[in-house]
Amino acid sequence: xxxxxxxxxxGLCTLRISVADMVALxxxxxxxxxxxxxxxYQRLPVSAMTLFATIPQGDFSVSIPRRSEIxxxxxxxxxxxxxxxxxxxxxxxxxxxxxxxxxxLFLDREYGMAEFHEAASVWARAxxxxxxxxxxxxIYFVPGRESWGVIVGNSGFLALDCSTVSSDLNPELLAxxxxxxxxxxxxxxxxxxxxxxxxxxxxxxQLELTFDRQPGPQSPxxxxxxxxxxxxxxxxxxxxxVPDFRQWLECLARESGFQSxxxxxxxxxxxGIEWWGxxxxxxxxxxxxxxxxxxxxxxxxxxxxxxxxxRAIADGEVxxxxxxxxxxxxxxxxxxxxxxxxDVFYTLYSHIxxxxxxxxxxxxxxxxxxxHKAKSAGAPAHLHLTGAWIPPSxxxxxxxxxxxxxAFLPVVLTNFNELL
Numbered sequence: 001x002x003x004x005x006x007x008x009x010x011g012l013c014t015l016r017i018s019v020a021d022m023v024a025l026x027x028x029x030x031x032x033x034x035x036x037x038x039x040x041y042q043r044l045p046v047s048a049m050t051l052f053a054t055i056p057q058g059d060f061s062v063s064i065p066r067r068s069e070i071x072x073x074x075x076x077x078x079x080x081x082x083x084x085x086x087x088x089x090x091x092x093x094x095x096x097x098x099x100x101x102x103x104x105l106f107l108d109r110e111y112g113m114a115e116f117h118e119a120a121s122v123w124a125r126a127x128x129x130x131x132x133x134x135x136x137x138x139i140y141f142v143p144g145r146e147s148w149g150v151i152v153g154n155s156g157f158l159a160l161d162c163s164t165v166s167s168d169l170n171p172e173l174l175a176x177x178x179x180x181x182x183x184x185x186x187x188x189x190x191x192x193x194x195x196x197x198x199x200x201x202x203x204x205x206q207l208e209l210t211f212d213r214q215p216g217p218q219s220p221x222x223x224x225x226x227x228x229x230x231x232x233x234x235x236x237x238x239x240x241x242v243p244d245f246r247q248w249l250e251c252l253a254r255e256s257g258f259q260s261x262x263x264x265x266x267x268x269x270x271x272g273i274e275w276w277g278x279x280x281x282x283x284x285x286x287x288x289x290x291x292x293x294x295x296x297x298x299x300x301x302x303x304x305x306x307x308x309x310x311r312a313i314a315d316g317e318v319x320x321x322x323x324x325x326x327x328x329x330x331x332x333x334x335x336x337x338x339x340x341x342x343d344v345f346y347t348l349y350s351h352i353x354x355x356x357x358x359x360x361x362x363x364x365x366x367x368x369x370x371x372h373k374a375k376s377a378g379a380p381a382h383l384h385l386t387g388a389w390i391p392p393s394x395x396x397x398x399x400x401x402x403x404x405x406x407a408f409l410p411v412v413l414t415n416f417n418e419l420l
Contacts, residue, residue, distance in 0.1 A: 011057040012114055015101035017042075017091055018063040018150050019272075019281050021076060022099070025066075030278045040091040040099045042066070043081045044074045047202065050131055051159055052087075052104070052120035054190070054203040060155040061100075062204060064089075070141045072161035072202050096273060097281050128192025131201060137189035138217075139165040142174065142182055148407035149284055151185075156207055156224030162189040162200035169215050181393065181410045184215040185224075211410070227409070234389060235415040238337050238345055241314055241387075244364060245419055248313045251365070252383070256308050258294025261420070262301055267292065269415045276379045285406045288348070288386035289416050306381045308371040310352050312362045319346065319396035321358060326351035326373040326381070332362060333396050343389040343412070348404060350384035387414025 017040055022028040027036050042064060044051070051064065051072070067073035081088060087106050091099035104116040111119060124131050139162050143151060151158055169184060187205035191197070209227060212219035237245065253261060266275030266282075267290040274280050275290065295301055312332055319333040329350040337345035352369035356362060373381040386404055389412040394403065403411050 012117055013056050013058045013155075014061040015055065015089065015113065016061050016063055017076060017099040018065065018153060019283055020146050020150055021063070021066045022281060023283065025076060025078070027078075027093075027099070028097075028283075029280050036093060037078045038093055040093075041077045041080050042074055042089040042091065043077065044087040044089070046086060048072070048074070048087060049120045049123045050128065050190070050192075050201040050203055052117055053124040053131060054205075055117055056157050056204055056206070058155070062154045062157050062159070063150060064159045065150065068147070070143060070147055070158075070160070070165060072159050072164070097279060124192065128201065129194030131190055131192055131203065133188035134191050134197070134200075137167070138186040139167055139189060140169045140184060140186045140215075141165055142184055145402065145405070145407055148409070149405075151207060151224060152228065152407050153285075156228060157204050158187070158207055159202070160187055160205045161202040162187070162205075174215075181211075181391075181408075183209040183211050183409055184219075185209050186221060209409070231409075231412050232415075234339070234412045237387060237414055237416055237419060238339075240337050241334075241345070242419065244314045245416070248311065248365075249419070251311060252291060252308070253294060256291075256294055256304050257296055257302070258304075259297045260295050261291060262293040262295055263420065264293070266290075268417050268420075269413070270417070274379070287404055287406065287413055288350070288384050289420070290382050290384050292380060292382035303380055304371055304382055306371050306373065308383075309367045310349050310369050310371060310383055312364055312366050312368055313347050314364050316347070316362055318356050318358050318360045318362060318368070320399050321354055322348075322399070322401045324350045324384075324401065326379060326384075328352060328354050328369070328372075329401065330354050330356065330368045331396075331399055332368070339389060341391075343391050345414075346388045346390050346399075348386040348388065350386065351382060385416065387416060388412065389414070 065073045066076040087104060089101050090103045091101050093099050101113055104111045185207050187207050190201045190203040191199050207224045208221040209224055210219040210221050264275045266273045269286055269289055271286045272282055274282055291304060293301060293303055314334055316332040316334040320331040322329040329348050332347045334345045349368055351373055353372035354369040356368050371381055371383050388404060391410050
């Protein structure tokens with residue numbers, strides 16, 4: 001069986017199993033006594049040919065969900081499905097722990113990904129005509145947090161069956177918002193030019209979003225891809241904070257007994273794997289920086305000592321304490337650092353034992369807590385630092401850990417990588 005990756009010279013993006021589906025299938029993490037399968041298989045009907053004909057181009061990944069609250073979903077199996085009356089995508093497990101499509105089985109033949117994309121395009125032209133958006137027709141939905149994670153991981157694209165999703169932004173649809181700051185999303189309806197006007201096809205659609213509280217066709221819709229690009233620009237650390245951050249970094253190294261920090265793959269902002277254990281794919285892209293290891297003056301590499309003081313990078317106020325999977329997170333609001341849109345900058349210090357009080361003013365360099373981890377945690381002790389621009393519509397007392405997530409669009413996380 002072929003196991004080569006998708007042919008990148010064609011420009012096609014990579015088709016892979018989403019982390020959300022890997023978690024649901026229990027193949028993300030190594031379970032004691034259970035070997036992760038070398039292959040996963042996804043079975044789709046022939047009518048899903050238009051999905052493969054519309055796989056986007058670019059250096060990113062997309063996924064076809066095994067099940068979904070919105071649009072299309074097709075089962076993912078751990079063994080080859082019987083029969084040959086449909087499409088079967090073969091996903092080998094890569095060295096990075098991800099399952100990425102290498103081939104497609106169809107009508108007793110095995111195709112490479114680029115080859116099957118072309119075959120699907122030929123099938124679509126013969127059976128439904130040229131596939132394109134129907135003028136003025138959209139479907140609307142409000143994604144849950146898991147779906148947003150998939151959309152962000154898919155760089156703003158989603159596999160959709162336009163015939164199964166609402167074409168109206170009705171009150172019942174908007175009532176599905178799990179959070180008052182959730183965005184509404186729309187996608188154009190696609191059909192073939194030889195089909196009846198009311199028909200719709202399964203496709204990879206480029207999504208648009210709006211944060212309008214009463215969304216409708218007149219709302220300011222923006223492509224998710226453009227919104228993610230704008231977020232990447234805003235992810236740069238605020239200039240006012242950069243000198244303080246460099247001083248803080250030197251102090252943390254000194255008090256940890258290190259001459260310099262050591263960063264492994266998975267410790268940086270935006271990375272998709274865990275740096276400990278089996279290097280599993282993360283549930284979401286890494287929200288910050290992990291300070292876990294350093295080089296001592298004698299050249300030895302050591303872990304950050306538990307009990308190392310964690311200090312405030314800049315003046316601010318303790319806005320909240322949040323539970324995290326290793327300990328506590330101290331949230332500091334820096335009211336003097338505000339962007340032109342009114343968003344306020346926060347720093348979050350995770351996996352520590354706090355030594356401050358909520359709503360307490362803190363000065364630059366003041367101890368907030370100490371590096372700590374719960375005995376039941378699977379990861380080694382480390383300090384996780386996150387920076388975030390948080391809009392004033394989210395009061396400090398209502399900040400939750402779920403807001404500090406790449407899939408929660410109103411909050412923009414900070415990329416400190418360039419300062420390390």
